[in-house]
Amino acid sequence: MAYPRLMYKSSLSYAYKGFDTSIDASYMSQRNLSYTGDAKVPSYWLANFSMRYKFGNMGKYAHSLGFMQNLELSFNVYNLTNQFYVSTMGENGFPLSGDAQSFLLGAPRQFFGSVRAEF
Known part of the structure; x- marks a missing residue:
């Protein structure tokens, strides 16, 4: 009850110097x-995307920025394809038969x- 027969997770990542993405x-x-x-x-697929760049010591880019260390910028997209899905079910219990409308929808693309x- 409320458990899938199959769950699958995968991840692909790439890193080069200060940049990484997945x-x-x-x-x-x-x-x-x-x-x-x-x-x-119903079943569903979810995909997430992330990328990050680490600048390191900012003094090597401009002497006036030398006070800043390990600057890092990151960007993430959750639910990349904006999938409509049921994330949680059974909050009010499960019916013997039929649909008790006891579920929560998953978050949209974020x-x-x-x-x-x-410093």
């Missing part, structure tokens, strides 16, 4: 919403960026 994908097969199995939640530095 893409992750996960698959969850359909899940039963009712005890009898007459109501099911973008995150960050800047990190040491």
